[in-house]
Amino acid sequence: MTKQKLGLASIVLLGFNSIIGSGIFLLPSSLYQLAGDWSVALILITAVIVATIAFCFAEASGYFSQNGAAYVYTKEAFGPFAGFEVGFLKWMMQCIAWGVMAVALTNILANTFGFEENQMLRNGIIISIVGSLTILNLAGVGAAKLVNNISTLAKMVPLVLLIVGGVWFINPEFIMPTISSAPAETAEHSLSFETLGSALILCFYAFTGFETFGTAAEDMDNPKRNLPLAIIIVILAVTVFYAAVMAVSVGILGPDIANSSVPLADAAKVAFGDAGFYMITIGSIISIAGINVAASFHIPRALLPLADDKMIPAVFGRKNDKGIPTVAIIASGLVTIPIALSGSFTTLAMLSVVTRFAQYIPTCIAVLKFRQRFKDDESTKKNFRVPFGPIVPVAGVCICLWLLADQSMTKILVGLGAMVLISPLYFIARKRAAEQHVEPATTKA
Structure with missing residues (x-):
């Protein structure tokens, strides 16, 4: 049976779903508090920073x-142990993140329909969200692709309508960057050296998610061509989209946006009345639902290369006759449900800091090594190359180190501690593979 794969358009939509989530509905307010009328410009500046990685x-x-x-x-550039640390910790963190998103969707539904105090119903909805998406992925790539495409388009429609309709209500003075002569401590909602770092980091995290695109490369049509193209298209498109959303919301509400708990909905209310308010509210529900869909697709496939390389039991890489990784899908769902039901995410969420930069830093350095390794490989001659030689990858590493330095030592130690704790799993798996005389799978170049 021919295996269905994601084409370029579906990869791009999956990318949108991976990056654009519920955060965009709150970003304008939070960013304006730090950057004031520099908010729109800061989106564009941050996009350049994000693009380096x-x-x-x-x-x-x-x-x-x-x-x-x-x-x-990481594995190809720095060896299997480094790859295992990045791969397994990444899968763990993605399960935690999916649990958080399932709870977030449940909270929105509970607030909308008034069952905040009914914990049994909330738990039932959490289990239903993760369980139904697990079943959806067991049905195959075609079913997951259809739901992903629909959810992406559905959440984009109200935001596009806000941009198109709201542009006529923009006050240009609210979005034109100005240099304030007032001291930073007395200037309200004004960009300063004290707030610049926090504002850039806030914007940076709004763009994260691009690192997950290649997790499911084998389910994509011609990934060596389409995946780089999709990453570039999505980053450029998300930049334009974020800047437009920021311009409309800030341009309509002005300084009042800093005190709004639902800035996009409030801006839509000005432009379209109550209908606009509810349009954006529904869009926020669809948006976080879409993030759950994208997560449910990416996460199980993070286990497959680990299983192929005998770093975890081979059963996790088992696929059915349609090429669906059934064991990995079920395992990811079973791990996510208790995490979501526990409600204790604070310490677990700290893992995300080290996990994220453990992906970014090695990848930026690895690019330099791959250029040397594949310089005589004719099949890679037409591949996308980051311009300006080593400058951009080196800049990416420096940016990561700067962002990591901004984190609390507690978060860093929790993440590093987790990396130490999972280390024995690698050596156990490698020992078993050696005892069985099983050679590790080679990476498909």
């Missing part, structure tokens, strides 16, 4: 067609 992922994805993204790039 995202484009390294785009180049790296052109060398390999195997599932795994940063796991594959």
